[in-house]
Amino acid sequence: MKTVTILGLGLIGGSFALALKKIGLANKIIGVDSNLQHCKEALELGIVDTLGNLKESVLVSDLVVLAIPINAIQALLPKILDYIPKDTIVMDMGSTKSGIGAIVRTHPNRKNFVATHPIAGTENSGPKAAFPELFMNKVSIICDPEESALSAVKKVRKIYQNLWTNVITMTSEAHDEHIAYVSHLSHITSFALGQTVLEIEKNEKAIFDMAGSGFESTVRLAKSSPDMWTPIFIQNRENLLNAIEAYETQIKKIKKMIEDADAETIRQYLSNTNDIRRILNK
């Protein structure tokens, strides 16, 4: 590709830019971000070759990548499709897909758009958190591929493959339902755990001296960006509420077993749940 525009120069957009550069997939990367500090950093870190404004950048690009919070994607994507050049592809990297899909479904240039979700990230954000290997050996989902031009889907799939990312396809609806359980819910459980312990810490300053690597791992996602996660929780509200309810049921079950001091039932529950090991090692 001659020219790629990356809108959003944080962890995801920045890492994607670095990866494209690493393997020589883009001659020129233009960065667009409303956060001027991020723009400055991205330029200094060599994440982008130049900065630009959105419309001018799109008009000269072969590929436009939207790596911004999903509410911003929803606001900007229809406008970008209004003026997108005939052969330019726009792809997003948002964590919920139904809302974005719905907003452009009937757009005359819908076929230029490929909806994707690379399941990759860390608890850190901003250009300084970006690194080119972020997508390596991760899974990226392309949603509703039949609504995009076949050539556009092929191109996006090829780019992910070159980044060593495995690609699977599914509908937006299936994506949002599943991701509520394996991504959004674990953010909720981390934030709730973090807040529970922070509340206790108000009276017990020493408590964090006792926090080990287990706590740190479980609470890690509570460091995640509010700007990114607030709109995700709201957009995927229905699926997420189902997931939270299923989770509350499990918490209640464990609580009951502990109240009853029912060793055999607890042991069986923990042992069944150890099965997660089989699945994570797949």
Add this chain to the structure above:
Amino acid sequence: MKTVTILGLGLIGGSFALALKKIGLANKIIGVDSNLQHCKEALELGIVDTLGNLKESVLVSDLVVLAIPINAIQALLPKILDYIPKDTIVMDMGSTKSGIGAIVRTHPNRKNFVATHPIAGTENSGPKAAFPELFMNKVSIICDPEESALSAVKKVRKIYQNLWTNVITMTSEAHDEHIAYVSHLSHITSFALGQTVLEIEKNEKAIFDMAGSGFESTVRLAKSSPDMWTPIFIQNRENLLNAIEAYETQIKKIKKMIEDADAETIRQYLSNTNDIRRILNK
């Protein structure tokens, strides 16, 4: 020390043995374990120099280390104190301390015992999971030091320091109350998350293809050993139930905000919880 007996050759006991060897703190390490496979592995891996039976090993040891589940510690510790040589120290490494403390409080040889909890571990268990650096830069708690001989506490503190482990002291009661929040609760939240997703997976086989590193980190502790954790949950029941209730309150709070699609309140909650970053980096 000439001779050290390690009772329990799993992750914790095995790692402690390897660390003592690494820095030349023990001339001879005797391993004791009711699991014959673990005995065989510990010998093969060079974790212990020899195997022994409990009483004979204690009688020839300068230090006896109990790295077994806490119900087993409670069963064996009073017996060991019955026949412990005058200058031998016995230390435990259990994750709850009040129950153990209570059971030996009035024992005539209570002073030979030092109650400790090294806050170190991984989700893996058994001798093969052991490694000498496990305790490095971790915190180890010595409980109720005034109930032990001063010389014994000094010795145990010195050993932990030689393992690069920071030592703090507190009462058993304070330990159990705090550790419910920063360790036991995070195991509960992981097990509940693991079980929630396993239940969904029964109908949605593809779901784990979508699990990323965030989910993996949050659910990691659900791989933990049922034999170790069942008695911990039961022994620390009261504190843990308080912690679970505080946690349920937070989950309910978040659920309500999501139901209300209240972006500003969600953003504020997530942003407040990001404060965990400050505390974990301390």
